[in-house]
Amino acid sequence: xxxxxxxxxVESVAAQRMDRVSTDRAKQAHSAVTSQGSDRVQVSGDAAxxxxxxxxxxxxxxxxxxxxxxxxxxxxxxxxxxxxxxxxEKIIDxxxxx
Numbered sequence: 001x002x003x004x005x006x007x008x009x010v011e012s013v014a015a016q017r018m019d020r021v022s023t024d025r026a027k028q029a030h031s032a033v034t035s036q037g038s039d040r041v042q043v044s045g046d047a048a049x050x051x052x053x054x055x056x057x058x059x060x061x062x063x064x065x066x067x068x069x070x071x072x073x074x075x076x077x078x079x080x081x082x083x084x085x086x087x088x089e090k091i092i093d094x095x096x097x098x
Contacts, residue, residue: 018054021047 028041043051074080081087 015054018050022051 025041025043025047071080
């Protein structure tokens, strides 16, 4: 028997883990400061970068209206979708990276 739709949303799981890590670190920092008064918590550069990336992703809109409008205009002008093979090559190149 195969169960469909049982795959976790990777972005959602990652965001939950980052929230959990941030919350745990904040609790640890608070308890360290309140219990001894002189302890300090220093977050690694990677953790700080991950937190910044998560905050920026949260602030970025899901739909970029300006891009959608430009693509609609190109589609209406016949500039988009004329060469499927070229489009496929560009998609493959983008996925393979620089």
